[in-house]
Amino acid sequence: MIEVRRGAERYRDDDAKAGIESLHAFSFGPHFDPDNLRFGALIACNEERLAAGAGFDEHPHRDTEIVTWVIEGELTHRDSTGHETTVRPGDLQRLSSAGGVRHIERNDGTRPLRFVQMWLAATEFGGDPAYEVVRGIADGTPYAVPRAGAMLHLRRLADGERTAVPDATRVYVHVVRGAVRIGERRLDTGDAARITDAEGLELTGAGAAECLVWEMGPEATGV
Numbered sequence: 001m002i003e004v005r006r007g008a009e010r011y012r013d014d015d016a017k018a019g020i021e022s023l024h025a026f027s028f029g030p031h032f033d034p035d036n037l038r039f040g041a042l043i044a045c046n047e048e049r050l051a052a053g054a055g056f057d058e059h060p061h062r063d064t065e066i067v068t069w070v071i072e073g074e075l076t077h078r079d080s081t082g083h084e085t086t087v088r089p090g091d092l093q094r095l096s097s098a099g100g101v102r103h104i105e106r107n108d109g110t111r112p113l114r115f116v117q118m119w120l121a122a123t124e125f126g127g128d129p130a131y132e133v134v135r136g137i138a139d140g141t142p143y144a145v146p147r148a149g150a151m152l153h154l155r156r157l158a159d160g161e162r163t164a165v166p167d168a169t170r171v172y173v174h175v176v177r178g179a180v181r182i183g184e185r186r187l188d189t190g191d192a193a194r195i196t197d198a199e200g201l202e203l204t205g206a207g208a209a210e211c212l213v214w215e216m217g218p219e220a221t222g223v
Contacts, residue, residue, distance in 0.1 A: 002193055
């Protein structure tokens with residue numbers, strides 16, 4: 001089963017005075033939809049836009065895997081375990097909050113910042129937080145998030161190029177830029193597909209495109 005969710009349907013939570021624009025794919029903050037709490041391990045897929053100098057002040061996380069993909073600009077990350085990093089387009093950032101961590105996310109650059117941040121529920125709890133940045137991750141490289149029972153695939157497609165969708169219990173496809181087709185369905189920038197019991201499916205580039213594809217097994221509980 002393939003369920004398409006359009007970018008225009010996302011819940012907006014903007015703070016114009018602070019220079020923050022947010023688009024949420026799932027229930028988040030003051031927006032509660034009991035029929036849209038999660039998909040597999042995914043409990044958030046947020047598109048964030050921060051003006052120069054804008055950011056999120058220090059805030060806590062616990063027992064959540066947080067994966068960030070920068071689309072344009074530079075993201076400054078600082079956390080309570082001492083990490084301070086600048087994340088750029090093509091870099092993949094993961095913060096494993098485990099037993100608890102606090103962090104700050106800011107646009108300390110001079111250009112607008114746009115990124116996608118995905119939260120995954122952990123399948124094991126507590127422990128020490130961990131942090132990693134993979135610089136310039138290559139197309140097609142799988143990135144495992146074992147504490148969430150999930151695998152992320154980055155796919156960059158040329159016009160007409162095809163790539164297999166992982167055969168998995170649940171697959172989440174988010175179009176970062178451009179457009180793709182899954183069968184007869186077209187997904188444009190910001191659109192997403194939630195696929196249950198994926199088997200024998202392909203993504204096809206409708207022009208140049210970039211996608212984030214989550215592969216989740218039965219251990220990634222939820223619906």
